[in-house]
Amino acid sequence: MTNYYVYYRVPPAVVERVRGAVRELFAAAERECGVRGRWMRRRDDPSTYMEVYEDVKDPAAFEALLEREGAKLGLERKLERFVCA
Numbered sequence: 001m002t003n004y005y006v007y008y009r010v011p012p013a014v015v016e017r018v019r020g021a022v023r024e025l026f027a028a029a030e031r032e033c034g035v036r037g038r039w040m041r042r043r044d045d046p047s048t049y050m051e052v053y054e055d056v057k058d059p060a061a062f063e064a065l066l067e068r069e070g071a072k073l074g075l076e077r078k079l080e081r082f083v084c085a
Contacts (some may be wrong), residue, residue: 004053005080009015012047018073022051025069033062
């Protein structure tokens with residue numbers, strides 16, 4: 001299984017808009033790929049956020065969804081993929 005970590009900076013003025021868009025992204029990920037996401041904020045930098053998705057069974061479908069839905073956030077996002085060692 002593949003785990004995904006997506007991080008980015010959110011200007012304070014748009015946090016609430018981004019929060020709503022992330023909720024929509026999470027709903028789409030669960031509905032279309034069966035993956036539940038978590039949204040976190042960096043403890044020592046309140047402008048850095050991360051989405052976490054674990055145990056993704058179909059990486060191709062999930063990455064297509066992330067690209068499509070993530071574009072709606074209007075932020076530059078960094079995607080990292082990890083697998084169990």
